[in-house]
Amino acid sequence: MDNRPIGFLDSGVGGLTVVKELLRQLPNEEVIYIGDSKRAPYGSRNKDEILAFTWEMVNFLLSKNVKMIVMACNTATAVALEDVKEKLDIPVLGVIQAGASAVVQKTRSKQVAVIATEATVKSSAYKDIIHRKSPSVELTSLACPKFVPLVEANMMAMPEAKAVVKESLAPLKGKVDSLILGCTHYPLLKPLIQEEMGPEVQLIDSGAETVRDISVLSNYFLISGSEREAIQHRFYTTGDPATFKAIAGQWLNIDDIKVEEVDLSQSQPKTKTLIVATRNQGKAREFEALFSDRGYSIKTLNDYPELPEIEETADSFEGNARLKAETIAEITGELVVGDDSGLCVDVLGGLPGVWSHRFAGPDPTDEQNMSKLLHELASTALIPERRTAHFHTTLVASMPGKESLVIDADWPGRIATAPKGEDGFGYDPIFLVGNGDLTAAELPFEEKNEQSHRGQALRKLMVELPSWLDK
Numbered sequence: 001m002d003n004r005p006i007g008f009l010d011s012g013v014g015g016l017t018v019v020k021e022l023l024r025q026l027p028n029e030e031v032i033y034i035g036d037s038k039r040a041p042y043g044s045r046n047k048d049e050i051l052a053f054t055w056e057m058v059n060f061l062l063s064k065n066v067k068m069i070v071m072a073c074n075t076a077t078a079v080a081l082e083d084v085k086e087k088l089d090i091p092v093l094g095v096i097q098a099g100a101s102a103v104v105q106k107t108r109s110k111q112v113a114v115i116a117t118e119a120t121v122k123s124s125a126y127k128d129i130i131h132r133k134s135p136s137v138e139l140t141s142l143a144c145p146k147f148v149p150l151v152e153a154n155m156m157a158m159p160e161a162k163a164v165v166k167e168s169l170a171p172l173k174g175k176v177d178s179l180i181l182g183c184t185h186y187p188l189l190k191p192l193i194q195e196e197m198g199p200e201v202q203l204i205d206s207g208a209e210t211v212r213d214i215s216v217l218s219n220y221f222l223i224s225g226s227e228r229e230a231i232q233h234r235f236y237t238t239g240d241p242a243t244f245k246a247i248a249g250q251w252l253n254i255d256d257i258k259v260e261e262v263d264l265s266q267s268q269p270k271t272k273t274l275i276v277a278t279r280n281q282g283k284a285r286e287f288e289a290l291f292s293d294r295g296y297s298i299k300t301l302n303d304y305p306e307l308p309e310i311e312e313t314a315d316s317f318e319g320n321a322r323l324k325a326e327t328i329a330e331i332t333g334e335l336v337v338g339d340d341s342g343l344c345v346d347v348l349g350g351l352p353g354v355w356s357h358r359f360a361g362p363d364p365t366d367e368q369n370m371s372k373l374l375h376e377l378a379s380t381a382l383i384p385e386r387r388t389a390h391f392h393t394t395l396v397a398s399m400p401g402k403e404s405l406v407i408d409a410d411w412p413g414r415i416a417t418a419p420k421g422e423d424g425f426g427y428d429p430i431f432l433v434g435n436g437d438l439t440a441a442e443l444p445f446e447e448k449n450e451q452s453h454r455g456q457a458l459r460k461l462m463v464e465l466p467s468w469l470d471k
């Protein structure tokens with residue numbers, strides 16, 4: 001018997017799918033978990049980086065006196081398992097072997113597929129093991145680089161998730177009888193994946209299969225835990241502890257889960273710069289809220305006083321967003337996101353639209369813009385259904401030498417007859433959200449972000465950015 005904990009590592013929250021299975025099958029084992037959400041996704045990183053980051057997590061777990069290490073991450077397993085195994089004298093287990101064995105046993109048609117990160121697909125680790133076990137099984141490998149960012153942002157229940165899963169899995173539909181979820185993040189999207197592939201396709205959860213191997217290995221080395229009170233699982237993340245806690249609490253069904261933030265890379269923090277092409281601090285704050293946990297340091301034009309003022313001279317949101325993002329990217333050589341947004345009122349044929357900011361004149365206050373709009377709509381004051389409108393935003397991400405990434409989002413509502421509420425900015429006090437009677441200026445900051453055009457667009461950007469950067 002050995003009551004020391006088992007160490008789990010992952011690029012983020014995905015390894016929790018393995019932990020969930022462990023808690024079910026081996027309730028006498030204590031868990032120490034480290035997730036590197038700040039540097040996720042690993043899948044689009046190069047081998048040297050993945051190896052270095054994995055070693056940082058291994059060393060962290062060793063400092064917690066673990067009796068075994070489970071690489072609950074397919075990407076880390078594909079790149080680093082052999083190296084770590086060779087150098088440690090405690091048992092080290094990956095997640096690929098078990099998933100590969102399971103598919104060979106379960107397939108009838110011998111047409112199978114694995115979905116995984118780009119790095120795992122590139123390593124051909126699944127292909128090698130499956131072919132060694134059964135040369136007649138035909139394996140298709142598909143990288144789904146947008147899945148990990150979706151899960152890391154806890155967006156599994158949002159409509160964007162369904163759309164991304166559908167688009168990503170299209171090449172596999174109707175072609176296989178078994179599908180390996182070759183990334184431990186993917187079981188968190190299982191209902192969507194099953195719905196897209198159809199009920200006849202068996203999904204193989206590599207992580208769950210791995211727990212059987214943990215059990216066999218613990219028995220072999222006589223290191224199983226004994227039945228006891230007070231098992232205290234501990235979770236560590238390099239990212240935002242609140243997001244980790246939300247995902248872990250829900251997935252593992254533990255109420256008082258202990259999550260601590262750690263910094264693995266004191267020596268050389270790998271922060272990337274993202275310039276938001278605006279001088280509007282309110283916008284910058286919304287970017288900061290989402291992207292700083294992902295390892296980005298957010299800068300605005302205020303940090304670069306020498307840059308020129310960029311006039312919004314185009315007549316479309318995309319045109320203006322491109323002007324801002326592409327000009328600044330060209331000058332600085334950095335990753336830049338520009339956005340243009342506005343309020344589009346249906347009876348006004350979409351006005352003020354791109355001209356929202358300058359609606360009441362060249363440099364108006366928010367109050368002047370709102371009064372002008374209320375004045376224009378005076379004749380519809382008693383007919384709410386004639387006052388429908390939506391906020392629109394277009395984000396453009398730009399890097400020199402790259403085709404820009406363009407993202408749009410809308411937020412529907414109606415125009416109120418008088419301003420109401422203290423929060424927000426711009427036209428928020430006269431924008432009634434959806435069919436309700438609260439204005440955007442009456443919503444708390446977080447709630448507005450959850451629903452708004454800019455919130456939606458930023459979350460889409462978070463999902464699309466890593467694979468776009470890798471193109």
Ligand SMILES: O=c1nc[nH]c2c1ncn2[C@H]1C[C@H](O)[C@@H](COP(=O)(O)OP(=O)(O)OP(=O)(O)O)O1
Nearest residue numbers: 278279280339340341342343356357425426427428
């Ligand atoms: O959530 C919003 N709540 C209220 N009003 C909003 C919102 N989103 C955009 N709006 C209005 C404000 C401004 O009149 C125009 C944005 O114009 P837009 O050009 O994107 O921004 P901006 O001129 O303030 O800053 P910058 O160009 O430096 O990014 O639309």
Ligand SMILES: [Mg+2]
Nearest residue numbers: 312340341357
């Ligand atoms: Mg504008």
